[in-house]
Amino acid sequence: SQTIHQWPATLVQPVGSPLSLECTVEGTSNPNLYWYRQAAGRGLQLLFYSVGIGQISSEVPQNLSASRPQDRQFILSSKKLLLSDSGFYLCAWTPVRRTFYNEQFFGPGTRLTVL
């Protein structure tokens, strides 16, 4: 069976510090991968998605970047965090070719607080 992991689960960082959040998927190959941010009590904002190694599409220009160094690994980074980067970061994956539809499965999330 497939599982998705995110770490860390929680993170408190000072303004101006760097960020690295990691997401890995097990039990599948060549998934589509997604990063979302969810502000407190708000909806899901798509930040980045990737359809393959080294292929990143950015949906919202901002202080963040994403990379996909391996097939099942997706990393969200920032060189200098802003207060507005606080939120709940969710990674999701879609099995490619298993279904014709964008059936996305979410990870457990990382709660980021920037102080």
Add this chain to the structure above:
Amino acid sequence: QQQVKQSPQSLIVQKGGISIINCAYENTAFDYFPWYQQFPGKGPALLIAIRPDVSEKKEGRFTISFNKSAKQFSLHIMDSQPGDSATYFCAASSSGAGSYQLTFGKGTKLSVIP
């Protein structure tokens, strides 16, 4: 045209009652409509999904009703329980080439009171 409008923003239902959440879309290319359930501090979980070739899909106490002509779909939770208290998101997607994204509604916070 890419929006999915979800209502209500919050909903309070008594235990045993029916919870109804509605979504509307504009993009006629959408052909996949999932619902997600999210508990506080957790990632959203896929609850149930429908494709436009059927008007209704039922899984246990959860039912999606789909009205293609009105471009609307809704989630019905029968015999609502306190354990159903969560935020629910509707979403939509098209299956066209190069389409990789789900368009989400803004969510409905459901509270089921005993």
